[in-house]
Amino acid sequence: MTFEIAFVLILLVAATYLFVTDHVTYDVTAIIIMVSLLVSGILTPQEGLSGFSNAATVTVAAMFVLSAGIRRTGILNSAGDFFSGRMQQNFNLWLLMLLVFIGFVSAFINNTAAVAIFIPVVMNISTRVGVSPSKLLMPLSFAGMFGGVCTLIGTSTNILVSSIAVERGLDAIGMFEFTGMGLIFFVSGLIFMFAYGIKMIPNRRAQDDLTKDFEMQNFLTDIIINSKSDLVGKVFDKKELTEHLDLDVIRVFKEDMDSSAQRNKVKIQTGDIIRIRGNKDEIKKLVKREDISLKPPREWADVDLKRGQDALVEIVVAPETGLVGTSLKEYNFYEKFGAVPLAIRHKESIKHNELSDIKLSSGDTLLLSMDSERLNEIESEPSVIMVTDPDIISQRESKTPIALLIIAGVVLTAAIGVTSIVISAVTGVVLMILTGCLKTSEAYEAVNWKVVMLLAGVLPLGTAMDKTGTAELLANGMIHGLADFGPTILMSGFFVITLIITAVMSNNASAALLAPIAIESATNLGVQPEPFLYAVTFAASLSLITPFGYQTNTMIYGPGQYKVTDFLKVGLVLNLIFWVLATVFIPILWPF
Numbered sequence: 001m002t003f004e005i006a007f008v009l010i011l012l013v014a015a016t017y018l019f020v021t022d023h024v025t026y027d028v029t030a031i032i033i034m035v036s037l038l039v040s041g042i043l044t045p046q047e048g049l050s051g052f053s054n055a056a057t058v059t060v061a062a063m064f065v066l067s068a069g070i071r072r073t074g075i076l077n078s079a080g081d082f083f084s085g086r087m088q089q090n091f092n093l094w095l096l097m098l099l100v101f102i103g104f105v106s107a108f109i110n111n112t113a114a115v116a117i118f119i120p121v122v123m124n125i126s127t128r129v130g131v132s133p134s135k136l137l138m139p140l141s142f143a144g145m146f147g148g149v150c151t152l153i154g155t156s157t158n159i160l161v162s163s164i165a166v167e168r169g170l171d172a173i174g175m176f177e178f179t180g181m182g183l184i185f186f187v188s189g190l191i192f193m194f195a196y197g198i199k200m201i202p203n204r205r206a207q208d209d210l211t212k213d214f215e216m217q218n219f220l221t222d223i224i225i226n227s228k229s230d231l232v233g234k235v236f237d238k239k240e241l242t243e244h245l246d247l248d249v250i251r252v253f254k255e256d257m258d259s260s261a262q263r264n265k266v267k268i269q270t271g272d273i274i275r276i277r278g279n280k281d282e283i284k285k286l287v288k289r290e291d292i293s294l295k296p297p298r299e300w301a302d303v304d305l306k307r308g309q310d311a312l313v314e315i316v317v318a319p320e321t322g323l324v325g326t327s328l329k330e331y332n333f334y335e336k337f338g339a340v341p342l343a344i345r346h347k348e349s350i351k352h353n354e355l356s357d358i359k360l361s362s363g364d365t366l367l368l369s370m371d372s373e374r375l376n377e378i379e380s381e382p383s384v385i386m387v388t389d390p391d392i393i394s395q396r397e398s399k400t401p402i403a404l405l406i407i408a409g410v411v412l413t414a415a416i417g418v419t420s421i422v423i424s425a426v427t428g429v430v431l432m433i434l435t436g437c438l439k440t441s442e443a444y445e446a447v448n449w450k451v452v453m454l455l456a457g458v459l460p461l462g463t464a465m466d467k468t469g470t471a472e473l474l475a476n477g478m479i480h481g482l483a484d485f486g487p488t489i490l491m492s493g494f495f496v497i498t499l500i501i502t503a504v505m506s507n508n509a510s511a512a513l514l515a516p517i518a519i520e521s522a523t524n525l526g527v528q529p530e531p532f533l534y535a536v537t538f539a540a541s542l543s544l545i546t547p548f549g550y551q552t553n554t555m556i557y558g559p560g561q562y563k564v565t566d567f568l569k570v571g572l573v574l575n576l577i578f579w580v581l582a583t584v585f586i587p588i589l590w591p592f
Contacts, residue, residue, distance in 0.1 A: 011036055030458045051458070106148045157511050204561040212301075220300050253274075316559060317360050363555060474517045479521055479524055491583070519532065535582055
């Protein structure tokens with residue numbers, strides 16, 4: 001046990017703890033790992049910073065942009081409308097077709113992006129066919145995960161593992177190397193979901209309006225401006241009413257209530273009605289003023305918050321983005337989009353009070369009241385995903401054939417060996433911009449920089465594990481426990497361990513930690529490393545037992561109003577099936 005090995009082992013334990021907990025975000029943890037290895041002298045600056053120029057990092061960034069190029073054409077939205085119409089005629093058949101289509105799309109663009117696009121589509125379908133969104137959103141997420149493991153570019157994990165393999169002297173993984181095993185997972189997963197899985201999902205979310213879904217009945221109040229008010233004749237300043245109170249002004253209405261005004265820049269008149277979000281205790285403090293009076297309580301519905309230009313919008317905090325870990329006070333939706341947060345669904349509870357102080361997590365859903373003319377601004381914000389279908393994205397339908405040809409070119413040139421995936425992907429990005437499928441600003445915004453920083457930070461850890469002998473030490477530990485049962489059982493053990501670890505940390509992080517150990521274990525056993533490496537790769541992208549094991553599960557957690565146990569109940573059975581399938585078929589497809 002050398003100092004270097006001890007240091008890397010301690011760093012592994014610390015990194016695992018930080019990845020599992022919420023003390024710092026994934027990207028910050030990855031940078032801490034990288035800096036620690038540099039400061040300790042275990043890695044040279046060239047080795048420590050190599051993750052930024054690694055082919056995996058560049059390729060993943062490029063795939064985010066290519067996915068955005070397809071999205072901007074509007075072709076996937078049109079596909080959603082197509083399936084929505086058909087599902088009203090034959091629900092089960094066209095639901096199956098929809099999931100197959102999502103899986104196919106997820107194989108060729110980033111599966112996280114594909115699922116994000118289809119969340120509002122599925123919500124719209126659930127309304128049209130009268131089915132709980134909970135019954136559709138989990139199958140949507142799972143289909144994206146099943147499809148993502150079928151090709152090299154379907155998920156960032158596959159690209160990452162291919163890069164790790166090349167760094168250790170193995171061949172780069174081909175575009176369709178994963179397809180055979182991926183299709184086995186895909187078909188078996190869909191069969192299970194249609195036979196049992198969908199029936200096991202509770203109807204968590206009813207077909208009510210958003211006001212009821214977010215339990216807003218006791219948190220909306222109308223007040224009337226009296227003739228003696230100092231506000232009359234002045235341009236409204238909401239701070240005069242809400243300063244030092246946990247209240248937000250939603251809208252100012254004129255007496256006839258037929259139209260809404262802006263929250264500010266409107267001259268107050270006697271009889272104007274101001275709609276406010278806040279609890280009863282805060283309202284009681286407000287009505288101590290003698291120049292206002294309360295309107296009688298009423299039963300609130302969405303229609304009350306959609307007058308004139310008003311829009312009521314549900315959004316999800318996208319995983320691994322800059323909004324995670326930020327409070328509403330720091331982000332300030334009102335300043336950015338003119339949007340007032342009304343409530344937050346945080347994990348399994350709804351928050352109405354002191355919203356500005358809540359630190360947002362991946363998968364949190366927010367209910368916003370805002371001007372419909374600014375919906376395009378929030379729809380373009382990469383840190384959030386629209387659950388409400390705004391139907392306002394500026395689509396470039398004329399660019400659809402060009403964007404599809406570019407994606408096809410990226411896939412084919414890499415698949416037949418004309419060039420590497422990193423070169424074809426970057427070339428595709430350039431062509432997307434030059435042909436007008438994407439603006440340059442949209443390309444920058446499309447990249448999930450937290451994922452990029454995560455990859456850049458964790459890749460040097462694998463180098464350090466190899467360089468210091470830590471990977472060999474850990475591999476020998478695995479071999480000592482399972483080698484007597486043969487390489488198949490050892491490979492099966494890697495699959496299970498990866499599933500469990502990925503359930504509580506980033507899939508990319510778990511792959512980066514375990515892939516070097518898997519390769520070293522195979523080397524020490526004197527067998528081919530591919531079965532071990534691919535077991536880790538598939539398991540890292542197919543951990544279904546928690547809403548935090550994969551980004552697509554996190555994205556549908558809030559909108560579906562699921563409980564953690566819902567994922568455990570459905571996902572555990574599926575993961576047991578996948579474990580058996582992996583144990584049987586991986587050694588057949590990639591012999592030891």
